[in-house]
Amino acid sequence: MARFFSSRDSCPAVKNILILDSEGKRVAVKYYSDEWPTNSAKLAFEKSLFTKTLKSNARTEAEITMFDSNIVIYKFVQDLHFFVTGANLALFVGHSSENTIDKREALENLDLIFLCIDEIVDQGMILETDANVLAGKVAIQNMEVSAPLSEQTISQALATAREHLTRTLLK
Numbered sequence: 622m623a624r625f626f627s628s629r630d631s632c633p634a635v636k637n638i639l640i641l642d643s644e645g646k647r648v649a650v651k652y653y654s655d656e657w658p659t660n661s662a663k664l665a666f667e668k669s670l671f672t673k674t675l676k677s678n679a680r681t682e683a684e685i686t687m688f689d690s691n692i693v694i695y696k697f698v699q700d701l702h703f704f705v706t707g708a709n710l711a712l713f714v715g716h717s718s719e720n721t722i723d724k725r726e727a728l729e730n731l732d733l734i735f736l737c738i739d740e741i742v743d744q745g746m747i748l749e750t751d752a753n754v755l756a757g758k759v760a761i762q763n764m765e766v767s768a769p770l771s772e773q774t775i776s777q778a779l780a781t782a783r784e785h786l787t788r789t790l791l792k
Contacts (some may be wrong), residue, residue: 623628635742636691637663639704642724645671649727649734653745666686699723704765707745 637653640646645668651759657663674695683696688706695704696701700723727734740758741749749755 622771634745635705635747636745637704637706638738638742639667639670639702639706640727641667641671641702641704643700645675648724649738651735651738651742653742671702674702676702701727706756716787747767783784 634653636653636656637650639647641698644696647667650663650667652663655708657666670693674684674686674693677686679695679697683694684698685692685694689700692708693704693706695702697703734744737755740755744754749758
């Protein structure tokens with residue numbers, strides 16, 4: 622019997638995206654796989670992954686590891702730990718050279734973080750990894766910007782979008 626391949630068979634599949642703080646607690650998480658069917662299974666996975674990677678030096682470059690038969694790409698930025706879990710991942714996590722985002726800023730911009738995650742992955746399929754394209758999709762089209770969007774860091778783009786949203790709501 623012939624087997625037909627869908628686009629999911631040839632594309633890398635993301636099982637989850639995790640942003641944890643420096644103590645391993647959730648800041649923002651999104652799961653695309655039912656491999657962890659309960660919240661307690663998800664929390665146990667997050668704790669184990671955090672513990673395993675805690676002593677690595679993933680601050681200068683993203684690291685890759687095998688964990689529970691999954692490929693995990695991770696990077697630490699200030700007090701945040703970013704993880705992408707999946708199979709056949711060929712994705713670079715966090716290529717901003719400026720480590721400017723911290724937990725406080727992440728919590729203040731949680732809505733924009735989830736919007737970015739949704740632009741990166743849809744139902745486990747990677748849609749976009751270019752930071753400039755992501756910033757353009759997330760930023761509001763008619764905002765006044767002192768520098769072109771492509772020259773802004775993600776943190777600056779988030780701040781600009783937040784300012785524009787605030788101005789729009791106060792009108």
